[in-house]
Amino acid sequence: MVAEAKGEEAGGLVFHPMDQFIVEPFFGDGAVSWYTITNSTVWMAIAVLAVFALLVLGTSKRAIVPTRMQSVAELAYGFIYKMVEDICGKEGVKYFPYIMTLFMFIVFSNFLGLLPMAFTPTSHIAVTAVMAFAVFFGVTILGFVKNGASFLELFWVSSAPLALRPILALIEVISYFVRPVSHSIRLAGNMMAGHAVIKVFAGFAAIAAIAPLSVVAITAMYGLEVLVSFIQAYVFTILTCVYLKDALHPHH
Amino acid sequence: MEGDIVQMGAYIGAGLACMGMGGAAVGVGNVAGNFLAGALRNPSAAAGQTATLFIGIAFAEALGIFSFLVALLLMFAV
Amino acid sequence: MATETTNSDGLADVMGVQSHAPADAAPGMPQLDFTTFGNQIFWLVVALVAIYFILSRVALPRIGAVLAERQGTITNDIAAAEDLKVKATEAEAAYDKALIEARAEAQRIIAAAKADIQADLAKAIADADVEISAKTAESEKAINEIRASAMENVEVVAKDTAEAIVAALGSSADAKTISAAVDARMKG
Numbered sequence: 001m002v003a004e005a006k007g008e009e010a011g012g013l014v015f016h017p018m019d020q021f022i023v024e025p026f027f028g029d030g031a032v033s034w035y036t037i038t039n040s041t042v043w044m045a046i047a048v049l050a051v052f053a054l055l056v057l058g059t060s061k062r063a064i065v066p067t068r069m070q071s072v073a074e075l076a077y078g079f080i081y082k083m084v085e086d087i088c089g090k091e092g093v094k095y096f097p098y099i100m101t102l103f104m105f106i107v108f109s110n111f112l113g114l115l116p117m118a119f120t121p122t123s124h125i126a127v128t129a130v131m132a133f134a135v136f137f138g139v140t141i142l143g144f145v146k147n148g149a150s151f152l153e154l155f156w157v158s159s160a161p162l163a164l165r166p167i168l169a170l171i172e173v174i175s176y177f178v179r180p181v182s183h184s185i186r187l188a189g190n191m192m193a194g195h196a197v198i199k200v201f202a203g204f205a206a207i208a209a210i211a212p213l214s215v216v217a218i219t220a221m222y223g224l225e226v227l228v229s230f231i232q233a234y235v236f237t238i239l240t241c242v243y244l245k246d247a248l249h250p251h252h
Numbered sequence: 253m254e255g256d257i258v259q260m261g262a263y264i265g266a267g268l269a270c271m272g273m274g275g276a277a278v279g280v281g282n283v284a285g286n287f288l289a290g291a292l293r294n295p296s297a298a299a300g301q302t303a304t305l306f307i308g309i310a311f312a313e314a315l316g317i318f319s320f321l322v323a324l325l326l327m328f329a330v
Numbered sequence: 331m332a333t334e335t336t337n338s339d340g341l342a343d344v345m346g347v348q349s350h351a352p353a354d355a356a357p358g359m360p361q362l363d364f365t366t367f368g369n370q371i372f373w374l375v376v377a378l379v380a381i382y383f384i385l386s387r388v389a390l391p392r393i394g395a396v397l398a399e400r401q402g403t404i405t406n407d408i409a410a411a412e413d414l415k416v417k418a419t420e421a422e423a424a425y426d427k428a429l430i431e432a433r434a435e436a437q438r439i440i441a442a443a444k445a446d447i448q449a450d451l452a453k454a455i456a457d458a459d460v461e462i463s464a465k466t467a468e469s470e471k472a473i474n475e476i477r478a479s480a481m482e483n484v485e486v487v488a489k490d491t492a493e494a495i496v497a498a499l500g501s502s503a504d505a506k507t508i509s510a511a512v513d514a515r516m517k518g
Contacts (some may be wrong), residue, residue, distance in 0.1 A: 018328055018359055023366040034368040041369070044377040051381050055389035062396050064403055070396075077393045087303070097386040105381050125361045126370040131378075182314050189317035192361065196324070235310035238303055328359045 017199040021123055021192065039119040040127075047108040047121070055104070076104070080237065087241040091248050098138075099244075102131060103237040110191060110229035114222070123191035125184060132184035135240050143247035154250035183239055190232045194225040262326045269323040276316020283308040488512045 026037045054076070058069030066074060080103050084096045106122055113120025121127050143151040155172040157165060198221050204214040287305045291298035360366075489505075489512050496503050 018324075021360040023360060023363070023370065032366045032369050034372045036369055038366070038369055038373075040366075041373040044373055048377050048380050048384070052384050055393070056384060059389065059392050059396065062392065062399075064396075064400055066396075073389070074393055074397060077390065077397070083303070097382065097390055100385055100390065101378060101382045104385070105378060121370070121374065123361070124370055126367040127374050130371050130374055182311075182318075185321060186310060186314040186317060188361065189321050190313070192324075193317060193320050231306065231310075235306055238307060239310070242307070324359060325362075329362050 017196040017203065020119070020195060020199060023124070040121050040124065043109065043112060043119045044105075044121050047105060047112055050108045050112065051104045076100075083238060084241055084244075087238070088245045088248055092241070092244055095244060099237055099240055102135075102240060103233055106131075106187065106236055107230065107233035110233055111226075113191065113195070114225055114229060120191050120195060123188055123195060125188045128184040128188040129180070131236075132180040132187075135183065135243060136180035139240075139243045139247045142244075143250060146248060147250055151247070151250045154246055158251075179243065183236065187232050187236050190228055194221065194228055197221055198225065262330050266323040266326040269319050269326060272319025272322070273316040276313055276319070279312035279315070280309050283312055485512065485516065488516065 023032060023038050023040050025032060026039050026042050030036075032038055054069065055073050058067070058073045061067065061070065063070060077100070080100050081093075081096060084092050084099055088095070109120060109122040112118055113123065143154070155169045155176065157168045157172065160168050198218055201214045201217045201221060205211045205218075283305065287298075287301070287308075291301075489509050492508050492512050493503075493505070496508065
């Protein structure tokens with residue numbers, strides 16, 4: 001009853017579902033300036049350390065018969081390498097380290113964000129937008145450098161009837177420029193949505209009658225979130241590969 | 253009083269925006285179901301198309317996420 | 331850039347006013363709090379650059395080398411296995427050949443042994459036959475001797491007996507007549 005009353009006071013929920021996304025200084029209080037170490041910074045650093053631990057410390061023995069850590073690292077390497085090679089072809093392999101960087105950062109941020117009390121850097125549009133726009137500008141510049149003006153043939157669907165081509169070109173151009181927006185919002189939205197929904201269910205746990213249901217719902221959502229964390233990292237990476245392929249081979 | 257009406261409208265709008273997520277659910281189910289139907293007809297070709305499946309699911313799901321985002325914006329940012 | 335900051339400030343203000351006025355706990359969406367964007371972007375770039383250098387300088391070449399080495403090892407092992415298989419086939423052929431030869435040799439030895447044994451046996455049988463016939467002849471001779479000596483004895487005993495009987499009958503006869511009579515009887 002007390003909790004409920006308090007909850008009502010606080011605007012309906014004991015836990016505000018969006019509070020978990022607040023970026024605040026990790027040490028002490030104060031304003032967040034560009035160099036402040038925030039909770040976001042700390043979890044990014046943990047993600048970097050985790051990548052280092054898996055890919056460098058895990059493979060330090062260079063064993064022919066791999067240990068468990070090493071086989072996970074090799075699995076990640078083979079997974080992304082094969083993806084890049086399958087989608088972009090042999091020329092795309094040159095850009096494999098960049099794509100691997102994105103994938104490792106996203107997948108570790110997503111998974112580490114699922115720990116209780118953790119912060120998910122990838123749930124912030126600022127973070128995902130930087131990555132998506134980096135991919136967008138990188139791919140666009142690469143396309144013009146590699147193909148020159150013929151990169152614009154990407155928008156000119158030569159297999160369509162001539163009368164339709166201008167309309168299709170318009171649609172293609174719009175969809176091309178929407179790419180970074182959807183690319184970034186998809187990742188941030190998915191991460192934010194899952195965490196917010198878990199928090200909403202956690203808020204219901206304050207009411208004793210539906211608390212067991214809430215626990216079951218949180219467990220189920222958590223399982224889904226584990227899946228989503230990986231799939232969104234995979235999707236971000238595979239879309240990066242697709243965009244890269246468009247830059248390398250713009251002709252339909 | 254005026255703020256209350258604005259807030260009411262925002263909350264109603266948020267609820268309406270959540271209907272978009274149902275559309276995304278239908279879309280994702282459609283993609284996955286059609287993939288499964290095709291995969292059962294020709295299982296040997298299914299393995300090569302899982303990437304396409306995930307891309308399709310991601311595109312369909314992104315629209316649901318957009319509507320969810322609109323709902324959140326209406327709830328918390330407007 | 332300048333317009334962006336003013337925009338963001340404006341939005342943040344609106345958010346602040348809207349959200350903080352009705353309820354203290356509703357801070358709006360933290361994702362749209364533009365004051366933290368610079369911070370997040372800066373540290374994101376730092377993190378990505380760090381991961382990129384970790385990957386491109388250390389991790390990826392190492393894992394690639396390990397995978398290539400493993401591929402090489404596997405290829406070598408397969409080649410070695412192929413070699414060993416060929417060797418095994420050869421060894422099997424040699425073994426088969428040796429086995430056939432050994433079998434032939436064994437047949438030959440068996441035949442030789444059989445012939446030897448046959449010869450030995452025949453010789454032994456012949457020897458035994460000779461011995462048996464020799465022994466038979468000897469025995470026959472002995473029997474004949476015994477028979478002859480027995481006849482002689484019979485003659486002597488008959489003569490003595492005849493002499494004794496004649497003496498007992500009270501008549502005397504000389505030895506010559508008696509033996510002639512006995513001889514005549516025995517021949518008859």
